[in-house]
Amino acid sequence: MNIRTICLAILAHGEASGYDLKKNWEDGPFSYLGGASFGSIYPALARLEQDGLIKSREETQPGKPARRVYALTEAGREAFVAEMSVTPEKDIFRSHFGIIALCTPFLPRETIARAIDERLKQQRTEIAQLEPLIEQEQHRSVGWLLEWGIAQFKNEVAFIEANRERLEVLAGSTKPGDRREICGIAHTDSTQAAE
Amino acid sequence: MNIRTICLAILAHGEASGYDLKKNWEDGPFSYLGGASFGSIYPALARLEQDGLIKSREETQPGKPARRVYALTEAGREAFVAEMSVTPEKDIFRSHFGIIALCTPFLPRETIARAIDERLKQQRTEIAQLEPLIEQEQHRSVGWLLEWGIAQFKNEVAFIEANRERLEVLAGSTKPGDRREICGIAHTDSTQAAE
DNA sequence: TCTGCCTATATCGGACCGATATATACCGGA
DNA sequence: TCCGGTATATATCGGTCCGATATAGGCAGA
Numbered sequence: 001m002n003i004r005t006i007c008l009a010i011l012a013h014g015e016a017s018g019y020d021l022k023k024n025w026e027d028g029p030f031s032y033l034g035g036a037s038f039g040s041i042y043p044a045l046a047r048l049e050q051d052g053l054i055k056s057r058e059e060t061q062p063g064k065p066a067r068r069v070y071a072l073t074e075a076g077r078e079a080f081v082a083e084m085s086v087t088p089e090k091d092i093f094r095s096h097f098g099i100i101a102l103c104t105p106f107l108p109r110e111t112i113a114r115a116i117d118e119r120l121k122q123q124r125t126e127i128a129q130l131e132p133l134i135e136q137e138q139h140r141s142v143g144w145l146l147e148w149g150i151a152q153f154k155n156e157v158a159f160i161e162a163n164r165e166r167l168e169v170l171a172g173s174t175k176p177g178d179r180r181e182i183c184g185i186a187h188t189d190s191t192q193a194a195e
Numbered sequence: 196m197n198i199r200t201i202c203l204a205i206l207a208h209g210e211a212s213g214y215d216l217k218k219n220w221e222d223g224p225f226s227y228l229g230g231a232s233f234g235s236i237y238p239a240l241a242r243l244e245q246d247g248l249i250k251s252r253e254e255t256q257p258g259k260p261a262r263r264v265y266a267l268t269e270a271g272r273e274a275f276v277a278e279m280s281v282t283p284e285k286d287i288f289r290s291h292f293g294i295i296a297l298c299t300p301f302l303p304r305e306t307i308a309r310a311i312d313e314r315l316k317q318q319r320t321e322i323a324q325l326e327p328l329i330e331q332e333q334h335r336s337v338g339w340l341l342e343w344g345i346a347q348f349k350n351e352v353a354f355i356e357a358n359r360e361r362l363e364v365l366a367g368s369t370k371p372g373d374r375r376e377i378c379g380i381a382h383t384d385s386t387q388a389a390e
Numbered sequence: 391t392c393t394g395c396c397t398a399t400a401t402c403g404g405a406c407c408g409a410t411a412t413a414t415a416c417c418g419g420a
Numbered sequence: 421t422c423c424g425g426t427a428t429a430t431a432t433c434g435g436t437c438c439g440a441t442a443t444a445g446g447c448a449g450a
Contacts, residue, residue: 001291003437009294012301012371019398030297034289037438042400044437065398065445072372080298080371085306087313088292094229096196097283099204101343102225103275104336106207111280118282141299144362148296148354155350159343167339176207176275177267197405214429232407237431260414260429 001089003036003044008072008080011054015071018042029133029142032126032149034092045070053079101167109171116164120157127153196284198231198239203267203275206249210266213237224328224337227321227344229287240265248274296362304366311359318348 010021010030018041025036048054053076060066072080100107100115130150137143205216205225213236220231243249248271255261267275295302295310325345332338 001289001294006294009298012298014372017398018400032288033293033297034287035438037440038398038400039402039439040437061397063446064396067398077371081302081306084295084298084302084310088290088295088310088317090317091292092229092287092289093227094196094287095283097286098228098340098343099196099201100279100283101340102228102336103204103207103279104339107276107279111276115279115283122283122285139365141297141362141365144299144358144365145293145296147358148293148351151354152347152351156343156347159346163339163342167336170334170336170339176272177209212429213431230407232409233429233431234408234433235406238406256428258415259427262429 001083003040004048005083006036007041007044007048007070008053008076008083011070011072011076012080015069017059017067017069018045019067021045029130029137029146032130033145048076052076103176104167104170105172105174106176107171109168112168112171116160116168120160123153123157127157196278198235199243200278201231202236202239202243203248203271203278206265206267206271207275210264212254212262212264213240214262216240224325224332224341227325228340243271247271298371299362299365300367300369301371302366304363307363307366311355311363315352315355318352322348322352 007021010016010024016024018038021041022036022038024030025034045054045056049056049070052073054070055073056068056070058066059069097115097119100112104112127150130146130153134143134146134150137146202216205211205219211219213233216236217231217233219225220229240249240251244251244265247268249265250268251263251265253261254264292310292314295307299307322345325341325348329338329341329345332341
C-alpha cells in the first residue's frame, strides 16, 4: 500500500490540499496509522493528477498563501474502491522499544528501567491525545478506529505495568556478543537441536 | 533507529551471517518487530565492518556454500550500548487494515466484512506462530517480548470480535469525495467550529 | 523594522525495500 | 547421468519513501 493509495483514501473523505493531508496525519486521528512526509505527498499528488485519478484547483484565501486543493475524479473513485477491496496487507511495524527490550540481558538494569518508564509515558501520551477525539467521532468509522487504537495502547500499558519486573531482573546478566546462538533458534546447523 | 543499529542489536545476541540475520527476522521471534531485506542487511554489515564496529571471518562448512560470519568488536559493543541507552523512538506503524476501516462509509458492507475476516485470520495466525516459541524462551527477554506481542494480537482480536458489528453497519453510507471536511477535524478555516 | 510563527509548496540526498541475479551443494526422478 | 527443484549464501539495482531544507507570503508582537 503506497502513499498514493493513502492519499486517495484521505481524499475520499473530502477534498484537501497537500498541507491538509500532512496535518491530518500529524495531528488528526490518522496520526497513529503512520506518517507521510511532504517529500512523499507532493510527488504522490502530482502523479495521481497526471494519471487522472484526482483533479485540482487553485484556491486563493485572504491572509494566507494560495493553496492547491485536490479532489477525486470518477476514475479516482473507482481506483480507490479497487485498492480498498483487496486482502489487507500485513501491518508495517518497527519498534525501537522492542529492540531494546530484546537486548535486556546485555544492558544495565537502569537503562531498561528508564526505557520502560519512557515507553509508558509515550503510550499514555498517545492515549491522552486520542481519547478526547472520540467524543466528536462517535458512530463514525474514525471513532471506531480511535477506539481500536486506544484499546491497543491501554492493553500495552497494562501488560508492561504487570510484567515489567520480570523483564528488569534479566538485565545485565550477559556480555554482548558472547553467546554463539541467537535466541535459541536460528542455528539450523546445530545438531538438530533437542527432540 | 536504522538498520545498522538493528544489526548491532542482533549481533549482541551472538555472531551471525547476513543470511542468519534475515532468517531471524523472517522466521524467528524478531519477525513481528519489523523486517529487514537483504538489500539493507548486506550494505549495513559492510559499513559496520568498515567503521570497525564488527569484524568478520569466512567460514567454510561441509555441504553448504561458504559464509561470512560477523561478530561485534569492542568498539561495536560500546556503540551498541550507547544506541540502546537513548530514549526509545516512537514506533513505526502503518496499517492497511486501518486505512480500509477508516474508509468504511465509502465502501460496500461486504468489502468491510471481508477485510475484517481477513484481519482476524491474519492476527490469529500470528498468535499461532508466536505462541509455541514461548516455551523454550521462558525467563528470557525474547520470551517476554513474545508475550508482549501476543498480548497485543489477542487484545486486537478480542476488540474486533466485540465491536465489528458497530463498524460494519456504517458501510456504504456515503459516496467517496462528497464531503467537504475530513473527519470533522482538519478544517482550520471553518468558522472556529462549534464550541 | 525586525523577528518569529503559521500557512503552503517544492526539492534533494540518503535510507530502505523488493525483486532479481549469481553461485554452491544437495536430492530425487527421468 | 543429467535435469530440475530446493536450501544456503552473497550481492546489486530500481524505485519508493523519509527527513531536512529551501522558498515565499502574511501576520503578530517587540
